Amino acid sequence: MKSSAKTNQSAALTRKGIQSSLVSVAGAIGRPVKDQDGRDLGKLVDFVVKHGGETYPPVSGLIVKVAGRRAYIDGARISKLTKDEVILSSAKVNLSEFQRRTGEQLLDGDVLDHQIVDVNGLRVVRTSDLYLAPLDKEIRLVGVDVSFRSFIRRIFPGTFGRKPGVDKVIDWASVASLADNGGVVRTTATREALSRLRPADIADIIEDLEGREQSALIELLDPDLAADALEEMEDEDLQGLLRGISDERAAELLSHMEPDESAEVLRDLDDEHSESILAQMSPAMAKQLRRLVEFDETHAGGIMTSHLLIVKESDSVSDALALLVEHRERDISDGVTVVDAKGKLLDHIQIIELIAAKPTQKLETLVKAPFPTAVSIETPLEEVIEEFSNNRGSSIIVVDEKGKPVGRILADDIIDAMVPAESTGLAQGTGALS
Amino acid sequence: MKEVLTSRKLRLGAFLAVMGPGIIAGLSDDDPAGITTYSQLGAQFGYQLLWVLGISTIALILFQDLGARIGVVTRQGLIGLVRQKYGARSGLLSATALVLANIGTMTAEFAGIAAAGSLFGISKYLTVPAAAILVSFLVLRGSFARVEKVFFILASVFIAYVIAGFMAKPDWSAAAEGLFVPSMPFTQEALFIATATLGTTLAPWGLAFIQSYAVDKRLTKSDLKLLRVDVWTGSLLTGIIGFFVVVTCAATLNANGQTVIDDASQAAAALKPLAGELAKEVFAIGLIGAALLAASILPLSTAYAVTDLTGRPAALDDKVEEAPLFHSTFAAITLVAAILVLIPGVPLIKILVLTQIVNAVLLLPLLFYMFGIARDSRLMGEYRASDRMLAIYGVIIALIFACVSTLIWLTIFG
Numbered sequence: 001m002k003s004s005a006k007t008n009q010s011a012a013l014t015r016k017g018i019q020s021s022l023v024s025v026a027g028a029i030g031r032p033v034k035d036q037d038g039r040d041l042g043k044l045v046d047f048v049v050k051h052g053g054e055t056y057p058p059v060s061g062l063i064v065k066v067a068g069r070r071a072y073i074d075g076a077r078i079s080k081l082t083k084d085e086v087i088l089s090s091a092k093v094n095l096s097e098f099q100r101r102t103g104e105q106l107l108d109g110d111v112l113d114h115q116i117v118d119v120n121g122l123r124v125v126r127t128s129d130l131y132l133a134p135l136d137k138e139i140r141l142v143g144v145d146v147s148f149r150s151f152i153r154r155i156f157p158g159t160f161g162r163k164p165g166v167d168k169v170i171d172w173a174s175v176a177s178l179a180d181n182g183g184v185v186r187t188t189a190t191r192e193a194l195s196r197l198r199p200a201d202i203a204d205i206i207e208d209l210e211g212r213e214q215s216a217l218i219e220l221l222d223p224d225l226a227a228d229a230l231e232e233m234e235d236e237d238l239q240g241l242l243r244g245i246s247d248e249r250a251a252e253l254l255s256h257m258e259p260d261e262s263a264e265v266l267r268d269l270d271d272e273h274s275e276s277i278l279a280q281m282s283p284a285m286a287k288q289l290r291r292l293v294e295f296d297e298t299h300a301g302g303i304m305t306s307h308l309l310i311v312k313e314s315d316s317v318s319d320a321l322a323l324l325v326e327h328r329e330r331d332i333s334d335g336v337t338v339v340d341a342k343g344k345l346l347d348h349i350q351i352i353e354l355i356a357a358k359p360t361q362k363l364e365t366l367v368k369a370p371f372p373t374a375v376s377i378e379t380p381l382e383e384v385i386e387e388f389s390n391n392r393g394s395s396i397i398v399v400d401e402k403g404k405p406v407g408r409i410l411a412d413d414i415i416d417a418m419v420p421a422e423s424t425g426l427a428q429g430t431g432a433l434s
Numbered sequence: 435m436k437e438v439l440t441s442r443k444l445r446l447g448a449f450l451a452v453m454g455p456g457i458i459a460g461l462s463d464d465d466p467a468g469i470t471t472y473s474q475l476g477a478q479f480g481y482q483l484l485w486v487l488g489i490s491t492i493a494l495i496l497f498q499d500l501g502a503r504i505g506v507v508t509r510q511g512l513i514g515l516v517r518q519k520y521g522a523r524s525g526l527l528s529a530t531a532l533v534l535a536n537i538g539t540m541t542a543e544f545a546g547i548a549a550a551g552s553l554f555g556i557s558k559y560l561t562v563p564a565a566a567i568l569v570s571f572l573v574l575r576g577s578f579a580r581v582e583k584v585f586f587i588l589a590s591v592f593i594a595y596v597i598a599g600f601m602a603k604p605d606w607s608a609a610a611e612g613l614f615v616p617s618m619p620f621t622q623e624a625l626f627i628a629t630a631t632l633g634t635t636l637a638p639w640g641l642a643f644i645q646s647y648a649v650d651k652r653l654t655k656s657d658l659k660l661l662r663v664d665v666w667t668g669s670l671l672t673g674i675i676g677f678f679v680v681v682t683c684a685a686t687l688n689a690n691g692q693t694v695i696d697d698a699s700q701a702a703a704a705l706k707p708l709a710g711e712l713a714k715e716v717f718a719i720g721l722i723g724a725a726l727l728a729a730s731i732l733p734l735s736t737a738y739a740v741t742d743l744t745g746r747p748a749a750l751d752d753k754v755e756e757a758p759l760f761h762s763t764f765a766a767i768t769l770v771a772a773i774l775v776l777i778p779g780v781p782l783i784k785i786l787v788l789t790q791i792v793n794a795v796l797l798l799p800l801l802f803y804m805f806g807i808a809r810d811s812r813l814m815g816e817y818r819a820s821d822r823m824l825a826i827y828g829v830i831i832a833l834i835f836a837c838v839s840t841l842i843w844l845t846i847f848g
Contacts, residue, residue: 125745
């Protein structure tokens with residue numbers, strides 16, 4: 001299958017002599033396991049690899065079918081591994097049963113034919129084959145073959161079916177294997193590779209993954225990055241995803257998202273589910289989101305973000321700047337909202353004005369026209385849009401009935417509110433299920 | 435924001451906006467092949483083989499229900515799951531079986547179009563290419579959602595059989611006996627139509643479809659109850675319509691000595707007690723609606739299921755070079771089916787029934803894999819099928835196997 005994605009020849013794979021000694025995992029399964037004298041002991045069922053800090057995990061053991069029983073043989077006893085057979089270093093076979101230990105993965109059972117994320121190619125694929133090679137004194141998993149050709153190759157019997165097709169091999173270091181094996185398999189390399197992706201790419205990958213792998217990927221990501229990716233996803237996909245992960249993890253992710261986006265997600269979930277997620281959050285965050293969820297999406301309160309940096313008019317410029325620095329990771333922190341002693345809205349002051357002023361200056365001296373546009377929580381969406389087009393500002397402050405600022409509406413919140421109504425014509429109902 | 439909008443992918447779930455999956459899967463059985471097979475069953479054997487339909491309906495309910503459960507619990511499509519659990523050969527085998535069966539079913543849909551056209555005196559060389567172009571255009575342009583209701587309403591004309599069944603004043607006690615007391619002449623004809631009935635009712639594409647749908651809509655265990663209600667309703671509706679088709683044909687065609695159906699007008703004659711002189715037109719409209727509906731969903735759902743092999747879900751708006759497997763499956767099903775029907779002198783009604791025998795044969799590997807998945811506690815967890823359910827699945831699979839192998843035996847040596 002032709003693919004436009006980048007394939008990354010690994011450092012390990014191009015190292016001289018390694019290519020010729022690659023062993024195809026798909027081909028080796030079912031081959032004879034022999035002792036030093038060439039006596040058949042049984043047939044190879046699976047390879048066990050141990051994930052640790054290393055980029056290329058070593059084979060820690062074999063599962064071999066001996067006289068109808070599955071036995072575990074320690075990896076240290078492998079003397080030689082070729083594409084046709086496995087030779088053990090001693091004749092004694094201790095027929096212990098395989099017990100999965102933390103970080104262990106079965107190559108045929110957990111990885112082969114399962115979905116993986118090709119981090120460089122930014123796509124989700126099934127593994128057609130896996131390649132082992134001797135490296136640093138151990139037999140290690142070095143490469144993944146995701147080509148459709150190798151998949152077809154495996155259909156054929158005989159030596160042809162076991163021949164590695166090394167032209168389309170991806171370095172093991174640049175894939176994320178998300179196989180659900182009940183244990184924890186996460187190499188630091190995978191984590192690092194994933195953290196380099198843009199949120200929009202991660203969102204695309206999440207949508208291409210099947211349920212279990214999807215949940216596994218979410219568990220693997222840094223919460224901030226995962227939250228950014230979630231914000232890029234379609235509502236319908238996002239809801240499906242949230243139903244597939246634990247309430248605890250869902251609460252963590254929603255806490256990292258912009259509050260208005262989280263509220264929108266929670267609003268669409270059924271009450272029972274959203275309550276059980278809220279119960280896992282910090283009380284302050286849950287309280288804030290509960291209030292946002294209450295608001296109708298067709299009114300200012302429903303589309304605003306409640307993230308505001310509020311300062312008193314008696315505070316100094318340096319106080320305001322310190323607050324901005326503290327919240328610098330929020331991309332909406334472009335200034336501070338100034339209130340009077342009673343908490344009523346006075347002005348919104350941009351960062352540039354704060355920088356131009358003296359650090360010791362009181363904020364009240366900066367309060368002057370142009371004043372920000374303010375609307376009440378109940379203002380209908382159409383009027384909010386009108387205010388935006390009249391004032392050409394980048395944001396509007398939302399105030400409660402006492403004139404206290406409770407949130408802000410940014411231009412992109414307006415776009416969010418307007419777009420779904422027009423773009424989801426196809427995805428609205430779920431037929432008899434809705 | 436712009437990026438999110440352009441990356442939106444048109445997938446199976448979003449494609450089917452109006453109907454529930456159970457109803458759609460049920461429709462695969464009230465398509466031209468189903469109606470014709472049931473008509474033949476009633477015309478040829480009266481009420482005697484109604485029990486075959488009864489068993490087929492039970493099998494449909496059980497396996498559709500299993501497919502829904504597998505989809506919801508594993509959150510994977512059938513073909514991908516088979517590759518994952520059984521390896522490359524089985525993955526390719528199941529995908530091939532699905533594609534072949536669906537080429538057969540698609541051929542039956544086009545044969546239905548051709549038969550309906552012939553009732554109005556229009557040549558199949560006009561109607562079949564027109565239908566093939568129409569459905570490909572609607573589906574690939576993404577405008578299917580706007581017309582699916584129209585097709586659905588046309589197809590629902592077949593509910594007329596329920597009324598026609600009562601108006602034909604059938605022998606209800608004979609019908610009850612045929613439904614509950616199994617008996618069968620041990621002839622090739624009887625076995626042929628019984629196998630076709632199994633194959634058309636428990637169609638392979640319905641099984642793959644229900645699972646894909648559950649995965650694509652990201653349905654979870656909490657949705658399972660609703661999904662099962664939908665599946666049971668759809669399957670039962672199929673059985674009920676099928677029952678009335680058989681009863682109507684038994685009371686009209688069979689009672690009047692018309693035991694062989696060679697062309698569509700003979701099948702349409704069963705609707706005379708209800709529609710009188712309009713029977714042909716009513717029958718033709720139903721055929722067209724059901725055929726177009728199934729022909730729109732079938733190649734698409736097959737293409738989605740097959741891309742499971744690569745593990746990279748395709749989308750309707752992917753370019754040809756981005757998703758070659760998706761587009762080649764879609765094209766193969768539509769083209770091969772249309773060409774088969776257009777072979778000069780090919781007997782349309784025979785094709786309609788024969789493709790359902792092929793369905794029954796190709797069902798076997800798929801049901802076998804589903805059985806294996808159902809008993810895998812690592813995949814299914816608490817939803818693993820109980821030993822009693824597994825025994826019932828086993829009996830159904832054995833029954834289909836017995837029908838198919840006896841039929842092959844009789845055909846070769848009989």
